[in-house]
Amino acid sequence: MSRLDHADGAADEPGKPDRVPGEDGGAVTDEAVRGSVGDVTGDQSAMRFSQLAVELHDAHGLADTAEAATDFAIRAVGCRYAGIALACSGGSFEVGAVTDPVVRLLYQAQADSGGGPLLTALGGTVTVAVHDVMTETRWPEWQARAAELEIGSVLHVPMVAHDRTIGVLSLFHPKPDGFDADDQAVAHILARHAAVAMESARTEANLEVAVDARQLIGEAMGILMERYGLDNDRAFAVLRRYSQDTNTKLRDVARFLIDTRGLPAGH
Incomplete structure (x- = not known):
């Protein structure tokens, strides 16, 4: 890649001995x-x-x-x-x-x-x-x-x-x-x-994302359960099906449902 924030890595030469300061700047x-x-x-x-x-x-x-x-x-x-x-x-x-x-x-x-x-x-x-x-x-x-x-x-x-x-x-x-x-x-x-x-810090960030996703999915399931009389398992199955059918992350499907009170178009 040649974007500013990403680049292709380069591995060390295999079998080459480690160098010490002052020998060759290596x-x-x-x-x-x-x-x-x-x-x-x-x-x-x-x-x-x-x-x-x-x-x-x-x-x-x-x-x-x-x-x-x-x-x-x-x-x-x-x-x-x-x-x-x-x-x-x-x-x-x-x-x-x-x-x-x-x-x-x-x-x-x-x-x-x-x-x-x-x-x-x-x-x-x-x-x-x-x-x-x-x-x-x-x-x-x-x-x-x-x-x-x-x-x-x-x-x-x-x-x-x-x-x-x-x-x-x-x-x-x-x-x-x-x-x-x-x-x-x-x-x-x-x-x-x-x-x-x-x-x-990365672990904490991942945990925060996971907690946020869980809360979003729970709220979206609640909307489906109230609107369509679904139980917990069927509400989750609906979200998962839309996630798979639209190639969208489950968290994003849930957020879309919360924000629009509807499921992603296309299915």
């Missing part, structure tokens, strides 16, 4: 990150991530949670821009939050070309770093766009929940080698916090 292994985590722990780090936990807890819904995470990333890591891309089915993604329109342009560049560090990070569980945009050669179209937008270095950290990548935290610095080992460790921890919060 992937950052979990081992390298874990080796740096100790350097950013302590009272100050504990306070920072306690604050993050509060901000994520206070957020309402996916959009607010993503925005809270990217805003915190700017303060915690000291980058210029941040964004979150959420994984969708079929290897595509949607924009969860951006701190600046520049991030959306960089995402769009990958949507258009079908390649880039974000898409590579979405295809696996390993952090992808570009230490110097000007010397990057793996994604020429993305590199040209990033250079044009005066990006010096980039960090894309997969957000992993239940052993699957649900999105990517993207960080952008105006200078080459803008992210040291401590920055990468902080970003890694932040991505983990954000993944848990985003998954929780």
Whole structure:
């Protein structure tokens, strides 16, 4: 896809060994990150991530949670821009939050070309770093766009929940080698916090939709029962038949009946 909020994903090259920071501007292994985590722990780090936990807890819904995470990333890591891309089915993604329109342009560049560090990070569980945009050669179209937008270095950290990548935290610095080992460790921890919060927000949203659908269907069944003297099972069967015959979600059939006091046309 080439829409702004969706793009085709790109998987990591099979069999290629993980890379560590500083070797070739490539992937950052979990081992390298874990080796740096100790350097950013302590009272100050504990306070920072306690604050993050509060901000994520206070957020309402996916959009607010993503925005809270990217805003915190700017303060915690000291980058210029941040964004979150959420994984969708079929290897595509949607924009969860951006701190600046520049991030959306960089995402769009990958949507258009079908390649880039974000898409590579979405295809696996390993952090992808570009230490110097000007010397990057793996994604020429993305590199040209990033250079044009005066990006010096980039960090894309997969957000992993239940052993699957649900999105990517993207960080952008105006200078080459803008992210040291401590920055990468902080970003890694932040991505983990954000993944848990985003998954929780998504679950809550799904539950709210399910409850809303159940209420709509119950109200629509009540209308049918009162109007036609149907029992509970037959009223539900009528809604389900119209849903199947018109290829319409049961919830939408119920809403149509409530709003119009009639069933969808065509049958």
